[in-house]
Amino acid sequence: MSAGSTPAATTLLNLLQRRAATHQGKVAFSFSYNGDDDNRIQLTYRELDERARAIAAALQRHGAAGERVLVLCRPGLDHIAAYFGCVYAGAVAIPVHERLAPRLSAVVPDADARFALGISETHEEITAALEALGEGRDLQWLMSDQIVDGAEDWVEPDLDPESIAMVQYTSGSTTTPKGVLLSHRNLLHNLGAIRQTWQADDTAICVFWLPSHHDMGLIGANLSMLDIGCTTHLMSPTAFIKRPMRWLEALSAHRATYTVAPNFAFDACVQSSTPEERAALDLSSLTTVMNGAEPVRATTLRQFTAAFADSGFRPEAFLPVYGLAEATLLVSGGSDEPLPLVACVDRGALGDDRVVDVDAGHPRAVEIVGCGSVRGGQRVAIVDPVTRQPCEPNQVGEIWMSGPSVAGGFWGRPEQTKQTFCAFVADTSDGPYLRTGDLGFLSAGQLFVTGRCKDLIVISGANYYPNDIEFVVQDTHPALVSGRGAVFGITPGRGAVERLVVVQEVHHHGLTDDDLNTLAHAIRGTIVKHHAVSAHSVLLVEHLSIPTTSSGKIQRSETRRRFLEGELAPVAQWRVRTAASDVVKAKELDTATAAADVLRSTLAGQPS
Numbered sequence: 001m002s003a004g005s006t007p008a009a010t011t012l013l014n015l016l017q018r019r020a021a022t023h024q025g026k027v028a029f030s031f032s033y034n035g036d037d038d039n040r041i042q043l044t045y046r047e048l049d050e051r052a053r054a055i056a057a058a059l060q061r062h063g064a065a066g067e068r069v070l071v072l073c074r075p076g077l078d079h080i081a082a083y084f085g086c087v088y089a090g091a092v093a094i095p096v097h098e099r100l101a102p103r104l105s106a107v108v109p110d111a112d113a114r115f116a117l118g119i120s121e122t123h124e125e126i127t128a129a130l131e132a133l134g135e136g137r138d139l140q141w142l143m144s145d146q147i148v149d150g151a152e153d154w155v156e157p158d159l160d161p162e163s164i165a166m167v168q169y170t171s172g173s174t175t176t177p178k179g180v181l182l183s184h185r186n187l188l189h190n191l192g193a194i195r196q197t198w199q200a201d202d203t204a205i206c207v208f209w210l211p212s213h214h215d216m217g218l219i220g221a222n223l224s225m226l227d228i229g230c231t232t233h234l235m236s237p238t239a240f241i242k243r244p245m246r247w248l249e250a251l252s253a254h255r256a257t258y259t260v261a262p263n264f265a266f267d268a269c270v271q272s273s274t275p276e277e278r279a280a281l282d283l284s285s286l287t288t289v290m291n292g293a294e295p296v297r298a299t300t301l302r303q304f305t306a307a308f309a310d311s312g313f314r315p316e317a318f319l320p321v322y323g324l325a326e327a328t329l330l331v332s333g334g335s336d337e338p339l340p341l342v343a344c345v346d347r348g349a350l351g352d353d354r355v356v357d358v359d360a361g362h363p364r365a366v367e368i369v370g371c372g373s374v375r376g377g378q379r380v381a382i383v384d385p386v387t388r389q390p391c392e393p394n395q396v397g398e399i400w401m402s403g404p405s406v407a408g409g410f411w412g413r414p415e416q417t418k419q420t421f422c423a424f425v426a427d428t429s430d431g432p433y434l435r436t437g438d439l440g441f442l443s444a445g446q447l448f449v450t451g452r453c454k455d456l457i458v459i460s461g462a463n464y465y466p467n468d469i470e471f472v473v474q475d476t477h478p479a480l481v482s483g484r485g486a487v488f489g490i491t492p493g494r495g496a497v498e499r500l501v502v503v504q505e506v507h508h509h510g511l512t513d514d515d516l517n518t519l520a521h522a523i524r525g526t527i528v529k530h531h532a533v534s535a536h537s538v539l540l541v542e543h544l545s546i547p548t549t550s551s552g553k554i555q556r557s558e559t560r561r562r563f564l565e566g567e568l569a570p571v572a573q574w575r576v577r578t579a580a581s582d583v584v585k586a587k588e589l590d591t592a593t594a595a596a597d598v599l600r601s602t603l604a605g606q607p608s
Helices: 012-023 045-061 077-089 101-111 120-132 184-198 215-228 237-242 245-253 263-272 275-279 298-308 347-351 414-421 466-474 513-531 556-564 586-603
Strands: 027-031 041-044 068-071 092-095 115-118 140-143 164-169 179-183 205-208 231-234 258-261 288-292 318-323 330-333 342-346 365-369 379-383 397-402 434-443 446-452 457-459 462-464 480-490 499-506 535-542 572-575
Touching (some): 012 045, 012 077, 012 215, 027 077, 077 164, 077 215, 120 140, 184 215, 184 318, 184 330, 205 215, 215 231, 215 288, 245 263, 298 365, 330 446, 342 347, 347 462, 379 434, 457 480, 466 480, 466 499, 466 513, 480 556, 499 556, 513 535
Parallel strands (some): 027 231, 068 115, 115 140, 205 258, 258 288, 288 318
Antiparallel strands (some): 318 330, 379 397, 397 434, 434 446, 457 462, 480 499
């Protein structure tokens, strides 16, 4: 029976109770660290309901009903049971990555919670980490894995759709993580939007490695699967990072029909897999593979499809999506198009916030992947972020949205809540809107995301998108790691214009110091060729040394801070030695372009 054939739930508690009554002994979630069958454990829908009631009863006995509760359990079944224990107790769940010190130091003091749920195995390690940060001394801990009885003592809380179910902290890719207040109504509406995009039923089989403290992992890979009523197989995010092909091998072994991941995960599988590993896969069962990132890369879609075509992967399975924590999760995704829609626009016009279509072979063509239609009956407007006037159809502006998935604001931040969640179009009463901080445009019924307002680099009046420059840089040579670069602007002195800095990870085994220095010069020439702007500094660094969020997003602002503080350790670098203008004149452009082409052809045959 499909999830849609039952009456609509009004709270997450109501949703799980209905699934437990309907599916009972069906496996809801299974977990194995590596994604294989070794030491696999599982929870049926009925068992999840029982564990949630037992944990909830313990929380209620300790006075946690209505309180904020940190969920500091490792990814997997313990985390899911603890989360629903909070829901069943009428408490407010705050999922937190239990081992990332920067995350703990930002979230724990901001959340100001009195209670925490953990597990025995990691409790000592986590409390030691909190103590080192000067946090957590007053927390009342409950070990969720030790709570096996007491479900009969549970008292159903008085919840309604407007009750706050959780505080979901943002990724922190551009600023300090902020707690987003999500009600049961927000969550259930967004689950409906995901279901509308996915168009699946309870026969689906799903595999995920995403961190369950993160919105894409918790809502997109856990709650939405429970909403559908299907079976979901989970693996450790750490196991994926250590060997990305474990994810695809689990998809193949379980005959999965659905998965979701950020853009870099697909690149990692292409780069780290061997022909023998690919030949051993059968990905023909996959019908929906959501790619949610900032932004989705057309090159990634093509390269993954080509690499795994003989493994049975079909390009029709790709489903680019767009979302953010402040909108619960999903904003747009899916369309009537059989394949992801890719717009080719003029790079120069894009720098002026104009959308001008060009042929794919045009020298200034930039590919932007459509992230589907806006879902759940919500509204999206493209607005000038400065004037707050609506943009013309062929203009890039800030993405504003409104609808039932928009959260109630930030925890403990009234001024930022007003700035972000209470935007009105100038000279009208149109609003309130959520200001997403993302830039994009609407075309052919789809939302196209071009970048983030805070990351935009302005040099001599022209706009430069760091993600676009990063893509160009990473195409310079195969030793440059795809999806692992950060481009940002600096002002190197009073009155100076903003200048461009490139920090790029490199696989440098087999490359000499001279090769690396040549590669740094080639990167500068590549940027000149494609963007007519020269880099102030190019740093090549070790793989996995650029800071990322807990969900894998590159932290450009933190990389910039480390650059300015001299905390980066490059294996090779190039820095400007003159005060010349950053905008390259025509003659200089020709010279730099020719140099880049020569350097690229010289390097092309070298090992990566």
